[in-house]
Amino acid sequence: MSDQARATATPSFTRLTVTAGSEPFGTAFLPDLAVGFDLDPVGYVEREYLVTGEADLFDYAADGSRRIRTADVPFTTRILVRRPAESSRFSGTVHVEPLHPEHDNPPTWRSLAPHIVRSGHAYVGVTVFPGPVREMIDDFDPERYADLTIPFEGLGFSILQQVTRMLRTAAALEIFGRPVRSLFVSGWSATGSMVRVYLAEGFHAENLLDDGRPVVDGYALCIAGGGDYALGYWPLSDGVTPPPLDDPRRTVQAIGVPVMEILSEYESESNGTSSRDDADGPEDLFRLYQVAGTSHSSGATGRGGQTAADQLEKKGIRKPLREILEEASDARMDLVVIALFAKLERWAQEGEIPPKVTPFSTLASRDDGPCALFPEALPLRREVDGNVIGGVRTPWTEVPTAAYLPHSTPRPGRCEVPPQAPIAGPEYLADIVGHRVPFPIEKLRARYGDAAAYRERYVRRLDRLIRDGWVLAEDRAAFVNALPAGDDWT
Numbered sequence: 001m002s003d004q005a006r007a008t009a010t011p012s013f014t015r016l017t018v019t020a021g022s023e024p025f026g027t028a029f030l031p032d033l034a035v036g037f038d039l040d041p042v043g044y045v046e047r048e049y050l051v052t053g054e055a056d057l058f059d060y061a062a063d064g065s066r067r068i069r070t071a072d073v074p075f076t077t078r079i080l081v082r083r084p085a086e087s088s089r090f091s092g093t094v095h096v097e098p099l100h101p102e103h104d105n106p107p108t109w110r111s112l113a114p115h116i117v118r119s120g121h122a123y124v125g126v127t128v129f130p131g132p133v134r135e136m137i138d139d140f141d142p143e144r145y146a147d148l149t150i151p152f153e154g155l156g157f158s159i160l161q162q163v164t165r166m167l168r169t170a171a172a173l174e175i176f177g178r179p180v181r182s183l184f185v186s187g188w189s190a191t192g193s194m195v196r197v198y199l200a201e202g203f204h205a206e207n208l209l210d211d212g213r214p215v216v217d218g219y220a221l222c223i224a225g226g227g228d229y230a231l232g233y234w235p236l237s238d239g240v241t242p243p244p245l246d247d248p249r250r251t252v253q254a255i256g257v258p259v260m261e262i263l264s265e266y267e268s269e270s271n272g273t274s275s276r277d278d279a280d281g282p283e284d285l286f287r288l289y290q291v292a293g294t295s296h297s298s299g300a301t302g303r304g305g306q307t308a309a310d311q312l313e314k315k316g317i318r319k320p321l322r323e324i325l326e327e328a329s330d331a332r333m334d335l336v337v338i339a340l341f342a343k344l345e346r347w348a349q350e351g352e353i354p355p356k357v358t359p360f361s362t363l364a365s366r367d368d369g370p371c372a373l374f375p376e377a378l379p380l381r382r383e384v385d386g387n388v389i390g391g392v393r394t395p396w397t398e399v400p401t402a403a404y405l406p407h408s409t410p411r412p413g414r415c416e417v418p419p420q421a422p423i424a425g426p427e428y429l430a431d432i433v434g435h436r437v438p439f440p441i442e443k444l445r446a447r448y449g450d451a452a453a454y455r456e457r458y459v460r461r462l463d464r465l466i467r468d469g470w471v472l473a474e475d476r477a478a479f480v481n482a483l484p485a486g487d488d489w490t
Contacts, residue, residue, distance in 0.1 A: 087177025
């Protein structure tokens with residue numbers, strides 16, 4: 001079957017039911033633990049479907065072009081759907097994410113859940129990696145997931161093509177109750193790298209509706225820079241060598257729909273070789289948004305939650321520890337990302353061009369400041385207080401009580417790499433975790449006076465960010481509740 005024919009193939013799907021003893025892996029909410037996002041109070045439901053078809057596996061020809069390595073590989077994956085219970089409330093917008101290889105975690109849902117339910121959107125998480133399939137069968141619910149099979153790493157590219165197209169066909173009426181008007185794909189970390197490859201290797205270009213329009217209306221590549229040699233360009237399949245750092249495929253090219261690259265400070269340190277200028281079209285629609293004061297991983301998260309590890313823990317599989325020596329960051333990247341995704345939606349749906357920001361800049365040598373352990377990283381330029389210069393500004397860096405840094409130190413014996421994570425050791429795991437260095441109380445008093453004056457200044461700056469569109473008004477309370485720790489200066 002040709003690449004184009006495979007892209008337009010429509011897999012079959014069947015719904016999995018939920019019983020007292022059988023629930024979806026990574027379900028939205030665990031009521032006994034009060035973990036995750038409770039869908040019932042907001043009028044949403046969760047549905048799980050098995051999706052069955054045939055996918056192609058790819059590698060590279062001698063000239064570097066993508067070619068079929070193994071054709072017509074049978075697969076059965078699963079999708080998790082969260083949508084309004086009443087189809088009349090469905091906005092027609094769907095956010096799709098390939099689920100992460102660590103426990104099928106859903107970073108897009110974790111960050112975007114409040115925005116999705118406020119807006120009447122739907123969410124679809126797609127299992128695309130073999131590891132979580134084995135985990136679901138071996139460790140979680142072998143009966144529920146007995147039919148799952150993704151036999152090879154790399155089938156996920158073709159699976160993502162087919163699932164997204166399926167959601168734009170008549171299947172949408174059964175799954176959502178109404179047709180899909182707009183569909184967005186996003187990925188984070190490993191899946192952000194996967195989405196980068198999906199765009200660069202032509203999977204998006206092949207994936208078209210019957211009228212010739214793209215199946216996907218916009219993309220977000222989150223915390224996944226192309227400048228990390230090993231992890232910045234996800235392999236097409238097992239054993240495939242990634243392209244060199246100067247290969248243009250590592251840089252997002254014009255694809256005819258909006259693409260946002262949303263990075264923390266961590267990925268920005270190595271993004272120089274894959275960086276590019278913003279563009280407004282007509283075919284090249286691109287924005288780079290680097291979020292000040294954030295890192296690849298943070299202890300501060302949104303309401304969406306990642307429940308799979310808790311489900312496994314109830315079955316006796318302990319969660320790995322992730323402790324650092326420093327004070328963990330309280331930065332809320334998710335609250336900024338919500339506003340950026342809203343801009344992406346308006347860009348694709350209404351043609352509203354999003355603003356540009358001054359990007360971070362790097363110093364010349366790794367010896368000039370703190371930077372990641374891997375060799376491609378360079379320190380970012382910082383203010384005398386230690387906070388980064390440029391990017392999307394945030395209240396915690398605009399009205400700071402601490403310096404926010406994207407790397408930390410593992411607590412000996414208390415920082416454990418999850419088996420599914422492509423991380424070399426505890427020092428590399430802690431390296432992606434952000435921390436804060438609180439200012440001395442004397443510095444806080446000299447700058448702000450007292451805690452009440454600081455809080456007032458923080459809220460004024462927050463309201464300005466809301467007026468400028470970098471924070472949604474609906475998330476104002478969450479920002480106020482996330483005021484940096486240590487504001488009691490007595």
